[in-house]
Amino acid sequence: MMFAFEHSDIHSCQSWGESVLESVSSRRPTAALCALQVVAVLFIVFASARAFSQDTPDYYRQNCMNCHTVGGGRLTGPDLKDVGKRREAEWLINFLQNPKAVIESGDAYAVKMVEESRGVVMPIAPGMTRYRAEQLLKLLEAESALEKSQFEGIKISSKPFTEQDRRAGYEYFVGQKRLTNGGASCISCHGMHDISALGGGRLGPDLTRVYERLKGRTSLSAWLMAPATETMQPIFKSHPLEAEEIHVLAAYFEAGAAHSEAEPSVSRITFLLIGLAISAAVIFGFDVIWKGRLHSVRRALVEASSQRRRQ
């Protein structure tokens, strides 16, 4: 947990550094140079000290494994087996250091990759430097040469879905069963066609047709293995789903795809009005229950006296 905090601190420092970089590069070179120096110092202080202290496999585990396998098939990102053979090293190093910039430059391969990962843009890994990128490529080359890489990742199950699986998936979704590693139940943020009463959470999208949206079992399972959105990533990074949980949830989502998305059982206005009515009732109730509370003593005396005088 502690580590997660430090980690995100470094991350935010770095993005701040970048935004400074971007803004200064458009100004005069001397100013940009000064700013660069400052950024470089900050970079060393905040990020590098940490990054260099880890060895490359650990770095990969922490930053890359959520989205990529080596020889395990694609998750959110592509399989990195033999990536060094698909693209030249210089392109990869550039991309690793700033994926967004490469994509925005209109590079055809990069744009295609984004499409394949359904619009998820690869974030800059914390503490990424040219040196770090080179080390990673070396690691990937070595791992690709192995018959079974240590980064092959969880195998996505191909067992057929049973009714029991769908039932278990429902239970995980609504939180009747706790997720083994302590992640939040889906219902906290998502809705589903068969959730009664006020429906599920409204923070994330309704998941009734998610099986369709994510184009089937493999990519859905890959997503669940390492959710890549800004909201879900920090939650599930430290509380990943188990393979069995992914299997039953996929079964549940597959069944849901046959239905149309749930209409909220009450409209927002009604919801608000009901809320206001309940609040009013509670306040009124408090007033009744605590009728004997101490009301202003002095003011009552003054009012009684002025009433007597008027009579």
Add this chain to the structure above:
Amino acid sequence: MAAGRMGGLCGTNFEDPFERNPLTLALSPSRGEGTKQRNKQDPTLMQIRSQVSMVFHLDKCIGCHTCSVACKNVWTDRKGAEYMWWNNVETKPGTGFPTKWEDQEKYKGGFERNDDGSLSIKSTSKKKIIPNIFHNPHMPSMDDYYEPWTYDYQNLFTAKEGSDQPTAGPISMIDGEKIDVQSGPNWDDDLGGSEIYAANDPNLAGLTEQQRLQLSSVERLVFFYLPRICNHCLNPCCVASCPSGALYKRGEDGIVLIDQQKCRAWRSCVAACPYKKTYFNWFTGKSEKCILCFPRLETGQAPACFHSCVGRIRYLGVLLYDADRLEEVAKLPDDELVEGQRSLIMNPHDPAVIAQAKKDGISDGVIEAAQNSPVYKFVMEWKIALPPHIEYRTLPMLFYVPPMSPVQASKPEDTIHHNSNNLFHDIDDSRVPMKFLANLFGGGQEGVVRYALAKQKAVRWHRRAETVGDIDRATADRMLHEANCTREEADAIYKLTALCTYEERFVIPPMHREQAIEMMKEPHEHRAETGFGFVGGQTRGM
């Protein structure tokens, strides 16, 4: 002077106060001798503790508020404490501060005695605290205290030139905005606004309509002053009510204090104290109360309000009491409470009491201070000092000598002649109705108040016979006799009332706080700071 004092105290005329009190006859301390083990079943056993106690002689109070100002300057001249008056002076009849604090139907202070004889706190209980966890329903509002204010003195210098003098208008010390002052801590002083305030004094309960009317008719109206500080009760309701255990009664001297580190802002003490003498500091989020200037006491000085009193109405001294019987006494029926409390207070000259006190860890210095205590004389020997509102059952350890008041002005001439022939009739005909004083000081019982007033009046006649000589000696002696008083006792009362020195008024026991280094700091060094008595201030919250 010292010899005279001792003569009054333990000379041949000294009467054992327990002899007059049937309640304590069974508890005569001498029977406790030689017993080693404490056993609650045996009433002759004692657990002696010492308590710094006080007497306020209301017949001497001139209502100047010097005590209040001294206290304010030393202790509550701080942010969040502006509205607090650890010491205040009230006019009686009047509603006091906060308004009508004696009305426990509203404020729910103190204990109530259940049908089975047990006591419970009126304002809170284990059952009540959960449903009231976010809101204490019996807290006085700011309006019942008052919104503290100061004056916009800057305006005198910065006002634009105009056709009239600039004024320094009142501004609130809470929000800094201009306010229209509606009330203050002594708003009903000297019967100000009496039809609102004096007419609603809770002590008027039980008075006839005629008596009430007399109190406000021009020829007959009357008032006296009631200075109030924390009573440092033997059975403090504030301590009993605190869910955090932040309040405690100091073992060595009985001073009731709030631990500023432990206080968690429940404010149960504010609601529970029937005298409304704990206050909540809205800035620090902690409750505060009178600390009886313990840093001063520990350095041998009288508390600031005692020291500054121009009327010299205040007396301070140690009382030894039997802690084993506290519970039993607090549960007595209303009409036995005054005598019951007296029965707790032990004779510091009794060898058995002294032996037990030593066994219970009370030092020789404290026992000696108890023997010289002016409070013991007023309360136990002369019985002219009475506890305020003992029916709240907190057993207050501040006692008041009830004030004399003029006889009703129905006889325009020859008043003195008339009175000398019928002394007791006159006391009952005082302008302040006996019932009023009984409600205030006697737990509703007129007898104890009448006794105290009769003795005071007898002392006056005796001294008049001695010094002026226009009173027949035999008449004066008869009055003394009827007031259960001897010439020697009357002289002692006279001396301690009228000619008392600083050392006689304040017999401060040695505190033996030699090891408490944090207490040895100069209290004035920390003036206007919060966190008195501790090194460093406290912070808000946990």
